[in-house]
Amino acid sequence: MDNNLAGDSPPPPPPPPPPPPPRPKWRKVAYGGMQIGYDDNYTDETFLEEMVMNANVVRRDLLKVMKDSISISQYLCIVALVVLVWFHTLQSSLDETSLLLLDLSLLALGFLVLLLTEEKMLSLRLLLRYVTNITFFTTGLYVLAPVYQTLTRSISSDSIWAVTVSLLLLHLFLHDYSGSTIRAPGALKSPSLTSCISVNASVVASVFVASRLPSRGHVFAVMLFSLQVFLFAPLVAYCIKKFSFGLHLGFSFALMGLTMYYVYALHRLFFVLFLVLVVVVNVVCPYWLIRMQEYKFEINGPWDEAKLCFDITD
Amino acid sequence: MAEPKLRILMVSDFFFPNFGGVENHIYYLSQCLLNLGHKVVVMTHAYGNRTGVRYMTGGLKVYYVPWRPFTMQNTFPTVYGTLPIVRTILKRERITVVHGHQAFSTLCHEALMHARTMGYRVVFTDHSLYGFADVGSIHMNKVLQFTLADIDQAICVSHTSKENTVLRSGLAPGKVFMIPNAVDTAMFKPADVRPSSDDVITIVVISRLVYRKGADLLVEVIPEVCRLYPNVRFVVGGDGPKHVRLEEMREKHSLQDRVEMLGAVPHSRVRYVLVTGGIFLNSSLTEAFCIAILEAASCGLLTVSTRVGGVLPDDMVVLAEPDPDDMVRAIEKAISILPSINPEEMHNRMTKLYSWQDVAKRTEIVYDRALKCSNRSLLERLSRFLSCGAWAGKVFCMVMIIDYLLWRLLQLLQPDDDIEEAPEINFCN
Numbered sequence: 001m002d003n004n005l006a007g008d009s010p011p012p013p014p015p016p017p018p019p020p021p022p023r024p025k026w027r028k029v030a031y032g033g034m035q036i037g038y039d040d041n042y043t044d045e046t047f048l049e050e051m052v053m054n055a056n057v058v059r060r061d062l063l064k065v066m067k068d069s070i071s072i073s074q075y076l077c078i079v080a081l082v083v084l085v086w087f088h089t090l091q092s093s094l095d096e097t098s099l100l101l102l103d104l105s106l107l108a109l110g111f112l113v114l115l116l117t118e119e120k121m122l123s124l125r126l127l128l129r130y131v132t133n134i135t136f137f138t139t140g141l142y143v144l145a146p147v148y149q150t151l152t153r154s155i156s157s158d159s160i161w162a163v164t165v166s167l168l169l170l171h172l173f174l175h176d177y178s179g180s181t182i183r184a185p186g187a188l189k190s191p192s193l194t195s196c197i198s199v200n201a202s203v204v205a206s207v208f209v210a211s212r213l214p215s216r217g218h219v220f221a222v223m224l225f226s227l228q229v230f231l232f233a234p235l236v237a238y239c240i241k242k243f244s245f246g247l248h249l250g251f252s253f254a255l256m257g258l259t260m261y262y263v264y265a266l267h268r269l270f271f272v273l274f275l276v277l278v279v280v281v282n283v284v285c286p287y288w289l290i291r292m293q294e295y296k297f298e299i300n301g302p303w304d305e306a307k308l309c310f311d312i313t314d
Numbered sequence: 315m316a317e318p319k320l321r322i323l324m325v326s327d328f329f330f331p332n333f334g335g336v337e338n339h340i341y342y343l344s345q346c347l348l349n350l351g352h353k354v355v356v357m358t359h360a361y362g363n364r365t366g367v368r369y370m371t372g373g374l375k376v377y378y379v380p381w382r383p384f385t386m387q388n389t390f391p392t393v394y395g396t397l398p399i400v401r402t403i404l405k406r407e408r409i410t411v412v413h414g415h416q417a418f419s420t421l422c423h424e425a426l427m428h429a430r431t432m433g434y435r436v437v438f439t440d441h442s443l444y445g446f447a448d449v450g451s452i453h454m455n456k457v458l459q460f461t462l463a464d465i466d467q468a469i470c471v472s473h474t475s476k477e478n479t480v481l482r483s484g485l486a487p488g489k490v491f492m493i494p495n496a497v498d499t500a501m502f503k504p505a506d507v508r509p510s511s512d513d514v515i516t517i518v519v520i521s522r523l524v525y526r527k528g529a530d531l532l533v534e535v536i537p538e539v540c541r542l543y544p545n546v547r548f549v550v551g552g553d554g555p556k557h558v559r560l561e562e563m564r565e566k567h568s569l570q571d572r573v574e575m576l577g578a579v580p581h582s583r584v585r586y587v588l589v590t591g592g593i594f595l596n597s598s599l600t601e602a603f604c605i606a607i608l609e610a611a612s613c614g615l616l617t618v619s620t621r622v623g624g625v626l627p628d629d630m631v632v633l634a635e636p637d638p639d640d641m642v643r644a645i646e647k648a649i650s651i652l653p654s655i656n657p658e659e660m661h662n663r664m665t666k667l668y669s670w671q672d673v674a675k676r677t678e679i680v681y682d683r684a685l686k687c688s689n690r691s692l693l694e695r696l697s698r699f700l701s702c703g704a705w706a707g708k709v710f711c712m713v714m715i716i717d718y719l720l721w722r723l724l725q726l727l728q729p730d731d732d733i734e735e736a737p738e739i740n741f742c743n
Contacts, residue, residue, distance in 0.1 A: 039679075303444075
């Protein structure tokens with residue numbers, strides 16, 4: 001046959017190669033060795049799908065945080081007032097009788113507040129128990145007053161003031177502002193280590209200051225005053241707050257006003273410092289906290305340790 | 315004799331004579347890599363009197379560097395103290411790839427840092443899960459971020475572990491390979507003779523009795539199961555702080571004859587304990603990769619477990635939430651499907667699903683990938699560290715620069731040519 005030259009149809013194209021078998025779907029499992037068609041570093045869209053972000057974050061409101069920070073400045077005022085009384089006693093501006101009067105009136109006021117804010121009626125037996133406890137406490141203090149007076153006679157005054165200031169600062173730092181340390185009997189939360197340390201620090205600071213006073217009567221009065229305030233003021237403040245928030249606010253503002261007045265009368269610089277401190281605690285810190293909340297990034301996922309849903313009772 | 319294809323240095327604080335998951339992993343992986351024709355050297359710290367160079371099975375050379383552990387089997391972190399010894403080992407053995415194990419090991423982090431400074435390829439394997447919220451975890455994650463900022467490849471032992479590592483270190487997911495652990499199925503064989511009594515079902519638990527391993531869940535679950543099924547007995551192996559609670563539980567519910575407490579079980583006897591049972595119970599609250607259930611499945615036991623999805627096929631494991639009621643339900647389901655389980659068949663399936671040879675081959679691929687990564691100069695590497703954080707980035711850069719300078723100083727004092735290379739010793743297999 002002649003070879004056809006022109007007009008020949010081009011040779012048929014080779015048949016296309018059969019398509020490769022589709023690789024099986026990738027499974028997120030560890031067994032079975034390498035999965036065919038996939039590398040070990042294959043990452044698909046199910047990667048990190050079980051991650052949960054910011055699940056337990058509480059969104060805070062500026063006004064609420066500022067209202068809560070009033071408890072802190074209230075306690076700062078209480079401590080400032082105690083320091084003022086110490087100062088005036090050491091300078092002999094306050095004498096024994098007025099101190100004792102102050103103690104008694106504070107005790108009566110505190111009791112009144114507790115009675116009024118208590119929901120259930122206090123039985124006579126409970127009242128009697130309180131009175132007995134207070135009598136024991138006061139008698140014990142009176143008997144030990146001579147011991148306190150001579151306790152730090154051999155230590156120089158500078159060391160005493162330095163230690164007192166540092167103990168008070170420690171007390172303020174570690175104080176439990178949520179109010180779980182001094183609570184009515186039957187509380188759920190037991191006091192933590194830091195709150196116990198803070199109470200002890202305040203008691204030791206009171207003892208140090210009391211030991212610098214001239215007479216036994218002074219020592220007894222100041223000790224009674226300091227211990228009353230440090231041990232029972234948190235309880236009273238807690239009761240007031242629980243009873244009515246408006247009363248709590250009024251009480252705090254009254255305390256703040258009182259403190260500012262007396263600090264101003266004492267020294268201008270201290271007044272300015274105290275004012276700055278209160279403003280920082282009440283205004284600057286809440287604002288700062290709210291600003292920092294944006295950076296909160298809490299990650300939870302299947303790698304977390306599971307939380308047991310029951311309580312472990314040992 | 316053939317030149318080995320790769321020369322690998324495994325670094326970790328955790329190696330034999332200490333027993334555990336990481337130690338086993340390094341040992342088995344090294345043995346399989348030796349069988350594939352590579353050269354493997356292990357570096358770890360001294361254990362008691364065990365210092366110097368030791369040789370293990372197959373010619374595995376182990377350097378027990380004379381550094382004392384100071385807490386939880388970790389060497390004391392002197393950031394530059396290990397530079398001379400690491401340099402000497404790397405030069406002597408003519409290492410090409412350095413493979414570090416376990417984020418918790420300080421020796422691993424230091425060795426990887428020095429290896430990167432000297433220009434070697436590094437691979438890192440993470441074996442544990444960490445949280446993000448407590449102080450210890452935050453520090454740990456920062457250290458990990460430092461090490462992984464400049465790594466060539468990383469390996470994780472499960473998908474959960476890969477997600478966790480990527481989140482903690484900020485590494486790209488494409489750089490992390492998922493290669494699971496495996497189990498020595500030849501050692502964990504089912505019993506030759508099946509236990510004859512069909513009416514007594516034995517549930518085996520072997521774990522450390524600590525909070526993390528869910529010992530408290532056991533205290534709630536065991537009495538309930540014993541009450542529902544009079545023919546079930548428990549065998550509990552392992553020791554720990556929660557041992558007392560389990561004993562109290564036994565006393566309270568009078569289960570002394572139905573719950574047997576074995577105390578700590580040495581690893582050589584684990585198989586013997588496993589084959590006495592039909593069901594294996596694992597109640598851990600968190601687990602990166604649970605080797606215990608692999609051992610149990612290899613011995614032909616049906617597993618009931620919490621939180622270990624994806625490790626075994628669905629017909630070999632019954633999953634439960636870490637909640638006593640759900641676990642009891644899972645055990646009920648396991649008891650109902652137990653008659654249909656054939657231990658021999660399960661063991662044969664396990665030999666195909668997990669093997670150390672497969673792990674070694676996949677690790678070899680990772681090493682090849684690592685070797686293909688380009689060598690970066692010091693300046694390029696420093697830019698990677700700067701992204702680790704506002705303050706941390708600069709601190710890390712300082713650390714690396716000082717490391718580089720110290721390395722150059724060492725090269726001046728003891729030139730590379732002066733370090734004698736170790737001869738190859740052929741161990742006839």
